Amino acid sequence: MRVPESPVLLAAQALSLGYGGVPVLRDVSLTVRAGEFWFLLGRNGAGKTTFVRAALGELAPLAGQLTLHPALRDRAAVGFVPQRCTPNPILPTTVREFVGLGLVGVRVDAAARRERIAWALAHAGLAGCETQSYWTLSGGQRQRALVARALVRRPRLLLLDEPTNHLDAVIERGVLDLLEGLRREEGTALLLVTHARHLAERYATHVAYFHGGGVEAGPAAALLQPERLTGDVAATEAP
């Protein structure tokens, strides 16, 4: 009996992306399904963040197609965790308010809003911090608050741009475990931009290597074989 495949949430076909008509990425083809954990690896300037911007609808393709599942087209079920968030420190805010801002563009009533925030905080390991000032959180907790702000949308597709860049190894692993749990329990598809190949070896189901203006994409087990690594990829950061 054939096992039904998970739905395709994002598909790139012969996609070219760039700025001012100058391509940064050419002929990218990959398919992201529900429950997959994609690691976007490559050196600085290889086009990883450009691809994420296109997936978020901020950048139109120069050529080819980038399509989202119809249920994601209003972006209410798409989450994003930026590399860092540095709000103006004059702004007073609680963890609850900060996380609740992730609901912009999502139609929920007050009760559902409270329930979603509580769920996101629990999953991000910040339960009980609702009324705490955001400014009293540690660096790791703030990063978890960023993840919670994305989770509050109940995303089916979650994009993360180097979310653990400024964290120590213990907190980094905590954030990755949180994301892995989300993938397994909720079937969320994750696209994570990173330089850290050792994280891909531990968590990735799929890998996309960005190098030379192109992308090599596929299952992690196949692409993370040492003999498959190009010079660029082999040079990405080890633990």
Place this chain on the structure above:
Amino acid sequence: MIGEFAASWPLFHHAYLAGWLIAVLLALLGVLVVARNQIFIGAAVAQASTLGIAVGMWAGAVLGSEVLRGDHAHGALSLVGVLFAIAAALFTARDGGAGGTREAATGWVFLASASLAIIVLAHSPHGLEEIHHLLSSSIIGATPADVWTFAALAAVSLAVVAATRDRLLLLAFDPAMAAAVGMRPAWWGAALAVWLGLVMGLAMRATGLLYAFGNLVLPAIAAASLCRESRSLFWAAPAIALVCAVVGFILANHYDDPPGQMAVVVQAAAVAAAWAWRRAVVR
């Protein structure tokens, strides 16, 4: 003191009402200005509006146009001031515009506007007096039209903020996330700049730089020290501005001091008290 103020009401009620409405309106807008770290953009926009009014007066004198001269020039000069203010707000709101930083553009607009406004009217007998009047602020000349104009602007602003509060906050907290959820930060920034220019331009003509700039930044700063969440700033800042303006006008009437300046002094005292309260609570 209250009785004296009530006695002055028939003579100055248009000025008082316009002053209070401007306080509420600018404090509401000031929340966004302070939240987006654009305090000095407010000062630059106010100075650009002053330059616009100066250029309008100069043009009226040179061209002999009655539209820009004399007692009937209020509307036309306000329009020129608003246009200059909007242009300045748009110019300074752009990140990295004209090859420089936003701060550099803001400083350039402020200094160029302040200097040019003086130079343009340096040889006009009444021009410098008018510029001094604008810079030092006086609310006494407010008209019934000012009251209706600022009531309408305040009502529209309150409605817009009520409908888009979370979007505005997300834009202030994290423009990258705002873009990711489908907002267009550049479009929103331009819309807010036009709104700031419009309101500041009109407020400048009605009350002058000190009162307009004071209401734009001080109530929002005080509210930021008193509130636990940023969404509360949208009612706390206008409330603080209104209370300070009422208290300031009553004190000014009692001591026979300029009301605009007195209101700003009260606001500054409110900010100092809020900072002291914050420091005490944090400790």
